[in-house]
Amino acid sequence: MxxxxxxxxxxxxxxxxxxxxxxxxxxxxxxxxxxxxxxxxxSITLENLLLWPLDEPQGTKRVTASLQRIFTMEPLQGPQLYGKGPAHLSDGHILSFAWIRQRSNSIDIGVADKPCLPVERAISITGATIEPTVIDQHGADRGAKYQAERNGFSVRFETTSNDRRCVTDIHISPSPR
Incomplete structure (x- = not known):
């Protein structure tokens, strides 16, 4: 046993x-x-820069800190910072500039058109909807504008004017109250 x-x-x-x-x-x-x-x-990717303000409580702070890591920021009058590109992201996209307005908690980011972030992809990850298109005073089409709002912030992005295929600018700001 x-x-x-x-x-x-x-x-x-x-x-x-x-x-x-x-x-x-x-x-x-x-x-x-x-x-x-x-x-x-x-990682600092174009998709994350679009999503962080919409999905995270400290999303704009995260975007600001990320931009300060990849750009040499120059102080401007008032509490503003400006960085001129090119700045390369980990996903291969390139930023042409970043402008951080600390007082209004707003951020503007220029996006190079090559490689292109397709508008359809930006819409699918943010849930943005198209804003009414306006032709400028000279009759020129300046591209389409899309906007998403969540988490107390608005993320608006603009497209190339000729074909409206690629994201060219990102604007992040607090949602209107």
Missing amino acids: STRYAIFCIAALSALSVCACAQAPDKALSRKQSSAASAAQD
Whole structure:
């Protein structure tokens, strides 16, 4: 009886150690996937710059801090900062400028048209809707404007004027009260 019990215990321990070893790579893989997802969420991408103000309580502060990391910011009159590009983002997009108006908590960002962030993609991630199109005083089409509001902030983006395919500017400001 005691020999059988000892054999049973050894077999059970062996089975448990095999199971534990088999599960260890899954946990490591899960940690790697979680880490990669977190890194993507923290990286400075055009999509994140559009989403952070809409989805996070401190989203505009996060955008401001990110822009200050990638631009050499020059102080302007009043509490304003301006950075001239090009500034390369981790997703391959390029910013041409950033203007941070600290008093009004507003941010303007210029986006290079190559590589293009398709308007359809920006709409799908922000839920933005098109604003009425206005032709300027010279009869020129200046592109379309789209806007999304959430979390007390408005994110508006504009498109290329000739074909309206690519996002060219992003404007972030508090929602009107």
